Amino acid sequence: MIKRIRFHLNGEKKEIEADVSLSLLDVLRDVLGMTGTKHGCGKGECGACTVIVNGKAVNSCLFPIMKAEGAEVLTVEGLQKGGELHPIQQAFIDKGAVQCGYCTPGMLLSAKALLDENPSPTRLEVKAAIGGNICRCTGYVKIEEAILSAAELIKEGR
Amino acid sequence: MYNYVGKSLPRQDGYDKVTGAGVFTHDVRLPDMLHAKVLRSPHAHARILSIDTSEALALEGVRAVVTWENSPRVLFNASDAHTGTMPPNKPVLDQYVFDNVVRYVGDEVAAVAALTPGLAEKACGLIKVEYEVLPAVFDPLEAMEEGAPDVHKTELKNTPVPPFQIAIGNFQEAYESSEYKVDVSMKVPVQKHAQLETNAAVADYRDGRLTVYSTTQSVHPTKQILALIMGMPESKVRVLNPPYVGGAFGVRCGLSAKAEPIAAILSRMANKPVRCVYDREEDFIASDSRHSGYLQAKLGADKDGVFQALEIRGVLNKGAYTSFGVEVVGVMCAMSLAIYRVPNVACHGRTVYTNVQAGGAMRGFGNPQGTAVVEMAVDAMAKKLNMDPKEIRLKNILEAGDPWCLPFMNSSTALAECIEKAAERIKWSEKRNAFKAGKIRRGVGLAVGNHVSNAWPFCVDFDSVYLRLEADGSLQLATGVPDIGQGSGTTLMQVAAEALGSEFETVAITFSDTETTPFDVGSHASRTLYAVGICILEAAKDLKRQVLEYTAAMWGARAEDLTLERGVIRGAGGETPLRELCREAHLLSKEFIAVGRTTPPNAPSWHAHAAEVEVDTETGMVRVVKYVAAHDCGTAVNPQIVEGQIEGGVAMGIGYALREEIVRDEEGVPYNNGYHKYMLATAGDMPEIEAIIVECSDGSGPFGAKGVGESAMVPSAPAILAAVEDAVGVRYGEMPLTPERVLNGLR
Ligand code: FES
Ligand code: FES
Secondary structure (H helix, E strand, C coil): CEEEEEEEECCEEEEEEEECCCEHHHHHHHHCCCCCCCCCCCCCCCCCCEEEECCEEEEHHHCEHHHHCCCEEECHHHCCECCECCHHHHHHHHCCCCCCCCCHHHHHHHHHHHHHHCCCCCHHHHHHHCCCCCCCCCCCHHHHHHHHHHHHHHHCCC | CCCCCCCCCCCCCHHHHHHCCCCEHHHCCCCCCEEEEEEECCCCCEEEEEEECHHHHHCCCEEEEECCCCCCCCCECCECHHHHECCCCCCCCCECCCCCEECCCCCEEEEEEECCHHHHHHHHHHCEEEEEECCCCCCHHHHCCCCCCCCCCCCCCCCCCCCEEEEECCHHHHHHCCCEEEEEEEEECCCCCCCCCCCEEEEEEECCEEEEEECCCCHHHHHHHHHHHHCCCHHHEEEECCCECCCCCCCCCECCCCHHHHHHHHHHHHCCCEEEECCHHHHHHHCCECCCEEEEEEEEECCCCCEEEEEEEEEEEEECCCCCCHHHHHHHHHHHHCCECCCEEEEEEEEEECCCCCECCCCCCCHHHHHHHHHHHHHHHHHHHCCCHHHHHHHHECCCCCCCCCCCCCCCCCHHHHHHHHHHHHCHHHHCCCCCCCCEEEEEEEEEEEECCCCCCCECCCEEEEEEECCCCCEEEEECCCCCCCCHHHHHHHHHHHHHCCCHHHEEEEECECCCCCCECCCCCCCHHHHHHHHHHHHHHHHHHHHHHHHHHHHCCCHHHCEEECCEEEECCEEEEHHHHHHHHHHCCCCCEEEEEECCCCCCEEEEEEEEEEEECCCCCEEEEEEEEEEECECCCCHHHHHHHHHHHHHHHHHHHHCCCCCECCCCCECCCCHHHHCCCCHHHCCEEEEEECCCCCCCCHHHECCCCCHHHCCHHHHHHHHHHHHHCCCCCECCCCHHHHHHHHC
16 A cells, blocks of 8 residues: 655655555665665664664664654764764774674664763663664674764764 | 875775765666565475476566576586686586575575566465475585485585595604694584675676676676676676675675576566565575584694694585585695694595585684684693693794795794783783682683685685876776775775875775776685785886886986885985876876786784683573784784774674574574574673784785784684683583583583
8 A cells, every 4th residue: 555654854854655564764775765774684683774763763674664654764864964974973984883884874873862862871881772783894892982982072062 | 114004094985884875785776677586495405396487477577587497507606616716626516596406495496586576576486396305414424424315416425525635744653652642523503694785686687798786705706607607708797896795704705695697697588687685584594604514633742742743634514515615624624734833734624515505605714613623622732731721832833934734934923922912911820720619600711823814725816906097196996806894995095005105095996896807806815905915016016117217217317216105206306296297198198007917925814812701600601701812914004994803803703602503403494594593792792802913014915914804703712612611611512602502511
C-alpha cells in the first residue's frame, strides 16, 4: 500500500509517497537516493544504519517509515553546517577513527545523540552509547577517543 | 628527517567517509538497474536432478534466471590464486559459477534478476529443484579417511594440492636426542571476517564490454577471472572499487564470493545493469572463512632451554572449494618456523576438502593458526624447564641475518625490544606467577611472532604504478591497489610526495580501477605500503631524474648538483618552483611521466603481545583486562594509521581467542549466521589496548617501512591463552575459550 508521508529530513521538509512496508533506511537509500546511511545487516544487529529521530539514535533498518510521519530525522548528510564539518566529524578525522568508513555514519549519529544529551560523557558512557554499533576495523579505541575529544571541542565552542 | 614520512597526516578519504559522500559498492545505482537474488542449497552435498525455472521466469518483472544449465561451463578459482599461484604449483580450478552438484549449505544453485529485490527473491522461491542428497563430510580428519564421501575427485583423498613440507637438518633425530621434549596439539575454529559491507557487485554488460563495481580487494586479478568466465578479452573487462570498500580482511582476495560473475552473467542475459548485494546471512554462510583445523607442534630443547628441534603438523579444513590452497598452509608452517633459531625444523601441512563453506584468506593467512601452536609449545617447554616464558623467548628468537627456512633475508628485527616493551607495560615481572586465590583469577601471558610484508614467495606478487606531473607541477599517482580501509591511499601519497620532493597538498591518487591503473596483485599480505611503496620509489626516482635533467639542461648546470624538495628545485645558484618548471616545459611540449615496475622482495615484521586476563572460575567467563601490542613495522610512515591497524587486529585476535566461531549442526547447517549469533565484540567488550610502535627500519622497504596490517592478529590468541594458563593453571588446546570450554577444563 502506497501512502503519503511528511517529515523533516536534515532540517528540510520532505513529502514522499512510499510503500508502507518500507523501513526508514529503505526510504533514505532507495527512494531518496541518500546513501550516506549504511545497510550492514537489516536486522538491528550492527548499527551501520543509525540515524537520529526526534533526538534519539535509532536503527533505521527497523524503523517503519510510517512512524516517521511528522518526525525530525537527522542523517550523516545533515551533520555539516554551512560547509563546516561538525566537531564530531572533525574529531573522527583528527583522531584516526575512520578506517573503512562503513560504520562511520552510524557511529557519528550515535555519538551526536549521546553528546546532545550528555556533553561530558565518561569513556564508559561512550562505550554504552555506541554499544549497538559494530566496527570491525578499529577495535573501537580511536572511535572512543574521537567522541571524547569531540565533547571537548563542543564545550570549547569550536 | 622527512617532510611527510613519519607524520600522522589526516587520511585523504576522511572527508568522504564522515560526510556520507563516499561511495561504496552498496551505494552504486545505475540507470535502469535490475536486482539479483541467489537461490542457495539447503543441502551440504547433493546432485541436482532437475531445475524448473518456468514459474520464476513467468513472474511479472523477472528479466533473467540463471542456473548451471544456461551459464558458462568454465572452471575457475575464485581467489587471486587463480592467476597468482607460484609455478611449479598450479592453481586449483574446481568450481563453476553454478554446477549440478552442490557441496555445502549455501552453495549457489540459481540466480534471478528482476525489477526489485523483492521480486527477485519471490522468483527464487518459485524455482523448483529436485535434489539427490549425497553423503557429506564436515571434519577434515574424517574426510581424509578411506570411504569418506568425495567432495571432489582427487589423487590423495579429498586433498586438492600436495601437502606442504619443509625439512631442514634432521628433525626426528634431533628431537629424539633432545633432553627436553614437548608435544602439544590444538584445535582451531572457523573465524569469519564479518566486515561491515557485505560482498557485492554491480555489473553493466553492453556491446562486448563489461564494467563491474565490486567490493573486491584485488581488482586486476578479479578482472582476469571474470574475463575467463565470460569469454572476453581482459581489456574489455573493467573492475573497480567505487572507490571505497567496507572492510575486507581477506574475504575478497579475488571474487567477492562470486557476486561479480553472477551479476555479470545476469547483466549479459538481461542486457541491463544488475546489482548483486548479499545479505548478512549469505555473507556469513557463503563466503570464505578462516581455515579451521587441527595442529600439532613438537619442540626439543637442551637443558639450558636452547631449542634443537621443531616440527609443526597441521590439517586444515579447506571446505568445499579451493581458493588459496597450498599458500595458506605454506604461510602457516613457514612463518611459524621462522620465529626461533632452531637448527632442525620440519613441517607438514595439508588442506582437506569437506562440505562446508570454503576456507580462504583471512588476516594473518595461516599464521595465526601456526603461531598459536608454536607458542603453546614454547610455553610448555618453559614450564618443563621451569624457565620464565619471556626469558626462553629472548634466548631463542632469531636475530637479523640468522639463517631460516624462508627464501628471503631475515633482514631486520627488533623483536627483543618488542618483548621487553610489551612485558614492561603489562608489568610482567610483578604479575606473572603472582599468587592466585578466590573466584576471580588474574594472569598475564606473552606471545611473539613474525609476519610478511608481501605475498612472495607464497604467491605471485608484483605491481606497476604511474606517476605524472601535471602542467602546474602537481602530482598524479595511479595504482591498481585497493584501499580497503587500512589507509594505504594516504600512506602511498606520503611516500610519493617524499620520494619525488613534491608538496603533499598537490598529490592526488587514483586507485583500484583496472581501466586507469597498471597491474597490481591486490591489497593483501600486509603488502600495500611496502610493495606498492617500493614501486612508487622507483617511479619517483625516474621522474625526479627527468625533472632535474631537464632543469639542468635549461640552466646549463649538472643534474647531480640540483635537488627537488617540497616542490622547489634548487642548486647551481638557481631556484625555481616545480610549478613554474612544469608550466614552461608544457609550453615546450614536454610532459614528465614515469612508470614504476617492481617485483618486491620481502621483509619480516615482528611483534610481541602481552595480555592480562581475568577468569571467573564459577561462570567460566574470560575477560581481557589490558592488552599491549608491540610491533616492529619498520618505519611507521603514518603512526596513527599504524596504531589503527594494530588496535583493529588485536580486537580481531581477542575475538578469535574468546568468542568467534561458526558451528554447524549434523546436517552442516551453520548456526552463527549473523552478528548477534556470532557474538561479534562491541565497544564494551574491548579492554584497554596499548599499541607500541618499535621502529626498526628495513633496507628493502620504502623509507624503511615493513608490513603491519595482519600482524596484530597473529600472536593475540596465544598471548591470551597463555594469560589464562597463568590465571588458572590450564593451557587450553581449543578455541574460542567459551565459558563452557573454560569450565570443562577446570573440572
Ligand atoms: S543495518 Fe540496521 S542495524 Fe544493521
Ligand atoms: S571503520 Fe570499518 S567497520 Fe568501522
